[in-house]
Amino acid sequence: MKDSGRYIIISVAIMFALTFASLVAPVSAVNPTINENQYVQELLPAANNRTYVYYDCLPVRSDSRTYLSFADGVSYWRYWYGTSSWSWAGSGSWGPVERQFNWQIGSSITQGPLGRGFTLPSFYDFYTGSGEPVGINSSVIQRSFNLNLGQHKTVVMEQGYTYFGVLTLGNEDFVHLTVASRQDSVSWTARVYDPQERQVGSTSGSGGDVAVIPFKPSGGGTYVVQFTVSQSTTGPVVLDVLPEAIAPRWIAHGEVIQGVLPESEWAIKEGSNVVHSEKAPTVHTYKFRSPIDQLAKLAFSFNQPEFSISPVGVQAMISSSAFEAVSQRLQRFSRTYTSDGDTFYYQSGRDEEYYISVIGSGNGEYTLFHELLDSAELPVNEDFYLENTNAYTEKRGFSMFLEQDGILRANHTWSSGVTWSCWSVTDDMLYIDYSITTSGTFSASQFYYLPAGHYVFEATLSSGANGVYEFNVGPVGDSSSVDAVSSNSAGYRVPASAPDHFNLTISLMTQDNITVTTQYRVFDVFGNTLYSGLTVLANIQSGGSWIANPFNDTEEYPFITSYTDVIVALSPTQVLNNTAGPGNEYINYTVNYEVEWLKDSSWQYDEVSQIALSETGGAYNFTLEDPGSASEAYRIELTGPIGVWWNVTANVTDVSSYTLNARQVYQNVTQELPWASLQATFSGSTSGFMSLQFGSISNTTVLTFSVNRALAAEGFLYVEFQPLATNEYVGAESLIGRPLGPLDFLAQNALIIVGAGAVIVVIAGVVFYRRRTAL
Numbered sequence: 001m002k003d004s005g006r007y008i009i010i011s012v013a014i015m016f017a018l019t020f021a022s023l024v025a026p027v028s029a030v031n032p033t034i035n036e037n038q039y040v041q042e043l044l045p046a047a048n049n050r051t052y053v054y055y056d057c058l059p060v061r062s063d064s065r066t067y068l069s070f071a072d073g074v075s076y077w078r079y080w081y082g083t084s085s086w087s088w089a090g091s092g093s094w095g096p097v098e099r100q101f102n103w104q105i106g107s108s109i110t111q112g113p114l115g116r117g118f119t120l121p122s123f124y125d126f127y128t129g130s131g132e133p134v135g136i137n138s139s140v141i142q143r144s145f146n147l148n149l150g151q152h153k154t155v156v157m158e159q160g161y162t163y164f165g166v167l168t169l170g171n172e173d174f175v176h177l178t179v180a181s182r183q184d185s186v187s188w189t190a191r192v193y194d195p196q197e198r199q200v201g202s203t204s205g206s207g208g209d210v211a212v213i214p215f216k217p218s219g220g221g222t223y224v225v226q227f228t229v230s231q232s233t234t235g236p237v238v239l240d241v242l243p244e245a246i247a248p249r250w251i252a253h254g255e256v257i258q259g260v261l262p263e264s265e266w267a268i269k270e271g272s273n274v275v276h277s278e279k280a281p282t283v284h285t286y287k288f289r290s291p292i293d294q295l296a297k298l299a300f301s302f303n304q305p306e307f308s309i310s311p312v313g314v315q316a317m318i319s320s321s322a323f324e325a326v327s328q329r330l331q332r333f334s335r336t337y338t339s340d341g342d343t344f345y346y347q348s349g350r351d352e353e354y355y356i357s358v359i360g361s362g363n364g365e366y367t368l369f370h371e372l373l374d375s376a377e378l379p380v381n382e383d384f385y386l387e388n389t390n391a392y393t394e395k396r397g398f399s400m401f402l403e404q405d406g407i408l409r410a411n412h413t414w415s416s417g418v419t420w421s422c423w424s425v426t427d428d429m430l431y432i433d434y435s436i437t438t439s440g441t442f443s444a445s446q447f448y449y450l451p452a453g454h455y456v457f458e459a460t461l462s463s464g465a466n467g468v469y470e471f472n473v474g475p476v477g478d479s480s481s482v483d484a485v486s487s488n489s490a491g492y493r494v495p496a497s498a499p500d501h502f503n504l505t506i507s508l509m510t511q512d513n514i515t516v517t518t519q520y521r522v523f524d525v526f527g528n529t530l531y532s533g534l535t536v537l538a539n540i541q542s543g544g545s546w547i548a549n550p551f552n553d554t555e556e557y558p559f560i561t562s563y564t565d566v567i568v569a570l571s572p573t574q575v576l577n578n579t580a581g582p583g584n585e586y587i588n589y590t591v592n593y594e595v596e597w598l599k600d601s602s603w604q605y606d607e608v609s610q611i612a613l614s615e616t617g618g619a620y621n622f623t624l625e626d627p628g629s630a631s632e633a634y635r636i637e638l639t640g641p642i643g644v645w646w647n648v649t650a651n652v653t654d655v656s657s658y659t660l661n662a663r664q665v666y667q668n669v670t671q672e673l674p675w676a677s678l679q680a681t682f683s684g685s686t687s688g689f690m691s692l693q694f695g696s697i698s699n700t701t702v703l704t705f706s707v708n709r710a711l712a713a714e715g716f717l718y719v720e721f722q723p724l725a726t727n728e729y730v731g732a733e734s735l736i737g738r739p740l741g742p743l744d745f746l747a748q749n750a751l752i753i754v755g756a757g758a759v760i761v762v763i764a765g766v767v768f769y770r771r772r773t774a775l
Contacts, residue, residue, distance in 0.1 A: 029154045029240065032145040034163075039732050043126075043136040046645075046725040051134040053124040054643035054695060055729045057105035057328075060197040060224065062732040064161045066103060067139040070095035073128050074136070081120035081697060082107035083669075085677045093129065098139070100160075103729060108328050109669050112526030114432050114451065116325040118667045123645055123695035123726075142732035147225065149175075149245050157229050157237040164735050165225035165241060169217050172245040174287075174355065177201065177225065178280050180210040182238040186231045195221030195736055198323055200332040210280040214246075214357035216319055216332060224735050248287040248355055253296070257368040259284055261314060261360040285357040288370050290348045295376040295399035295456065298356060301341035303365035314360035318344050321352045324431040333431045345397030349454025350425045373397065378457050381488065383470040386418060388461035398457040405476035407489035407569045408448040410438040410469065417465030422457045424450075432527075438469060442487045443573040447532075449476075449491075449523040476567055481509070482593045486586060489571040494597040496524075496566040498670045499663045499702055501604050504568065505596040507550035508537040516591050517574040518551075523567040526668075530566065538578070548594065564668060568595055605704075606632045613640030617722040624654055624707070624715035631708055634717060638701040647722045648703075649691045654715025657686045658707040664698035671697065695726070 045051045075092020087107075106120035126134045144164040145155060149172070157163050169175070179190050187206035192215055194200050200223075201215030217223070229237045251257060261282040290296035302314040319334040335344070346354055358366050378398035388394045400422075410420070415438060423433035436457075439445040450473075457471075474484060476491035484490035496502065508516055521532040535551040570593055575586040601608055606629075611618045622634050652658065659675040673694060684690030705717060 029152045032153045032155060034155075035144050037142040037144075037732065039140040039142065039730070041138040041140075041727075041730050043138055043727045044725060045133040045135075048724065049128075049131055049133040050724075051126040051136055052645040052724055052726040053126070053729055054121060054645070054726050055103050055105070055124065056121040056643065057119045060193045060226070060734070060736065062142055062144070062164055062224070062735045063140050064143040064163065064732070065141040066101055066731070067098050067141075068101040069098040069137045069139065071128065071132075071135040072096045073130065074126055074134055075129070076127070077125040078104060078122060079125070079680070079695065080104060080106040080122040081671060083109050084672045084674070086673060086680075088680050109666060109671060111667065111669050112524065112528040113434065114426075114449075115526035116330065116667070117328050119328040120666060120671065121643070121695075121697050125645070138729065140732045144735055147241060147243055149243050152240065152242045155227075155239050155241060157227065157239060159229055159231050159237060163227040165227065166735050167223045167225060167243055168221070169223055170220045172217055174246040174248050174285055175215055175217060176244045176246050176283050176285070177213040177215065178210065178240075178242040178244070179203070179205065179213070180240040180280065181205060181208050182240065183231065183233075183235065184208040185233040186229055186237050188227065188229045188239060191226045193224045193226065193736065194218040195223065197736060198330040198332070199326075212281055212283045212359060214283055214285055214317060214319070214355070214359070216321055216355060222736050246285050248285040251286045251288040251298070251368060251370040253370055253372045255370050257286065259358065259366050261358065261362070261364045261366070281359050281361045283357050283359050285355055286368065287353055287355045289351075289353050290346065290372065292347075292349055292351055292454070293401070295345065295347050295373045295397055297343055297345045297371055297373060297397055298354075299341070299343045299369045299371070300337070300356065300358075301367050304340070304360075305362055305364065313338065314358065314364035314366060316366075317357045317359065318354060319357070320354045320431075322350070322425045322429045322431045330430075343395050343397075345395065345456050345458050347399055347454050347456050350427070350429060352425055352429065378471060380471055380473050383413065383468050385466070385468050386459060386461060387466040388417075388463060391463050393463065394461045396459045396461065398459070400455040400457060400473075402450060402452045402455065402473070404452050405491070405493070405567070406450050406452075406473045407476060407491050407567075407571075408436075408450050409442065409445040409472045409489055409571065410436055411442045411445045411472070412438045412440060412470070413468035415440075415467035415469070417462035418467050418469075419460045420457065422455050424453045424455045426451060426453065442472065443519065447489070447521045447523075447529070447569055447571075449527050449567055449569070451525075476569075480595050482570055482595055484570050484572050484591050484593065486572045486575045486589045486591065489569055491567045491569040492595045492597075493565050493567050494595075496564075497599070498665055500599055501601045503596070503598045503600040504553045505550050506535065506537065506553075506570065507548040507594040507596075508539050509548055509592040509594050510539070511546045513541070513578040514538065514586065514589075515576045515578055516572050518593075519571045519573055521569045523569060525564045525567070568597060570595070601635070604633060605635045608635045608637070610637045611639070611721070613638055613721055613723070615723065617646075617720065619718070619720040622717040622719075624709065624717060626654070626714035628654075628709045628711060628715070630711065631706070634705040634707060636703045636705075636719060638703065638721070639699055640696060640701070642696055642699060643726060643728050645693060645695045645724045645726045647691060647693050647724055649689070649720045649722070651689045651718045652687065652715065654710045654713050655687060655717065656708045656710045658705050658717070659686070660703055660705045662694055663702045663704075664696065665700055666697050693724075
């Protein structure tokens with residue numbers, strides 16, 4: 001059960017009017033109002049007088065600074081989740097005091113090469129040495145200010161706080177956001193998030209330099225620019241911020257564009273004096289697109305003066321309207337190039353647009369060449385030759401279209417100095433890519449699961465590189481009857497659930513006297529290999545008919561995604577003719593398989609039960625039969641709310657010992673808590689009464705008990721689940737998609753001018769109470 005307690009919002013609007021404002025800001029700059037909101041959340045104790053908190057790190061939090069106020073002598077344990085365990089650490093004893101407290105996120109978990117990454121939640125357990133109820137208040141400060149297109153704003157910031165600039169956009173095609181620090185001793189970072197909390201741009205700076213973030217908006221709505229600053233000396237931190245709407249120019253197919261990035265931070269004045277002034281780099285942005293079914297390339301080169309007159313130099317950033325999974329969030333696709341030239345192969349397979357922003361100054365020159373490529377299809381299921389006779393590294397681009405999902409395996413006759421990669425954009429505008437490894441033999445080559453779509457393949461050839469390559473691609477279908485050509489692959493898509501056991505049966509159905517060596521691999525839809533193996537299949541003849549000789553493989557696939565399918569890939573690597581003597585191999589022979597994929601836990605567990613947990617918990621009793629087995633396994637499938645700290649108790653008879661593990665599905669990936677993790681909260685005995693605790697990060701939790709029986713009489717395994725009242729950390733309200741503050745106090749209160757150069761602070765406070773109901 002979760003209870004967020006009372007939630008208090010205190011709004012404070014602060015106008016900074018500083019004595020040095022006229023010195024640090026241009027006449028056209030505006031000193032914005034810093035809106036400070038304070039959110040106070042009462043964290044309520046559970047019935048056992050301990051206070052539990054569930055902290056789920058959202059993609060974009062709007063917390064500038066966080067505090068906790070404690071009663072006397074408070075300690076805590078923190079449990080943060082990882083992919084296959086959790087970690088824990090403690091601290092205390094504190095209080096009575098209000099102190100800065102940084103809530104810590106968990107570890108990251110990744111869906112896979114074709115999916116996304118996420119940050120896992122954490123749980124906190126606060127307690128007192130005396131056992132008295134824990135009284136805690138969580139306080140969050142949020143500092144934000146408005147940004148307007150075309151308006152230069154000078155913002156005074158304080159180290160140790162995160163600041164948020166709120167920018168409202170309409171149908172602007174592209175935006176340049178310029179950020180400058182007015183101190184050499186300050187480093188800063190700025191990140192731009194769209195209304196869906198995806199990162200669309202970022203940059204950092206130090207030493208007083210000026211930087212520009214070119215970014216493609218995601219449509220109309222509220223955007224947030226997150227600023228963090230760090231200084232190495234005392235004094236104010238002042239950033240200049242200017243967002244500008246840009247209309248990028250189209251680059252036509254076959255067009256050559258030449259440009260110059262003017263200005264310099266260095267100038268020679270009278271008397272041969274060299275002077276320097278910090279200046280924003282010039283940014284020229286263009287956009288381009290290819291036909292959906294045709295490969296194109298954008299080649300670019302730079303001519304930079306030999307005398308370095310710009311801290312930036314000349315660089316290019318290519319971005320698009322697609323996103324990619326980076327770290328724990330979705331981020332606008334972008335690539336930055338700092339060399340003197342390069343080539344970008346692309347295809348607008350989802351009708352997406354691409355942009356190139358050339359950044360620099362000091363009269364740096366650049367040239368862009370946009371070209372459509374004919375006859376650029378990747379040869380599939382046949383070998384081809386590559387060679388680079390140039391004295392420099394070269395890139396070659398190819399396109400491939402998959403009408404349906406496919407299995408790719410690449411091999412070579414020889415290979416020297418060539419590296420391969422491929423990428424595509426999915427239906428939901430997610431950029432996915434692979435580094436392709438080729439092998440000298442087909443049987444040793446890697447499997448790659450590729451969803452249907454347009455693909456760009458890129459070969460990078462060092463000077464003198466050459467090789468003969470073959471890219472073998474086979475289809476993935478929905479029929480359990482699978483045809484695969486020898487030295488190629490095919491696949492079968494089947495439903496799955498996590499974490500479960502499945503029985504995979506592969507039968508050779510070809511009516512011929514052959515022996516087939518078959519490699520098989522099970523993928524999830526995010527490109528993860530769940531299981532792989534090799535089997536030799538044949539069939540036997542009985543009278544005038546053939547009898548299939550199947551291969552069976554029953555496995556537990558604990559990391560199968562919960563709500564998606566899996567793909568069983570099959571590759572007949574060798575087909576031998578049994579009637580022609582040993583070693584007589586069929587080439588390009590089509591093999592027919594029958595694939596059966598069945599959920600089957602009967603062989604693994606002595607009993608499986610399901611419990612729907614309520615506000616008061618739940619319980620289940622396993623009867624351990626007499627006679628039993630020395631080792632038995634039992635499984636409980638729990639459904640219940642997310643973000644609850646559970647107390648689990650178990651009592652047994654006729655059991656010498658047992659262990660258990662927990663698995664939960666988070667963002668379609670199975671997270672596991674093995675016995676070594678659960679022992680962190682364990683007390684009691686595994687041969688009698690015990691208790692332990694864990695937090696639910698999913699609506700579904702599977703507990704598996706491995707039981708060692710005493711085999712003296714009939715026994716039981718009685719398990720009970722009790723929810724402990726758990727507070728969900730709320731934090732500051734999101735700045736995306738809502739007004740800047742609860743009330744616009746400056747619009748309702750006249751400022752009092754107290755003299756030139758004074759700091760004017762207007763404070764208007766309103767307290768709101770909000771109680772969340774327990775689950």
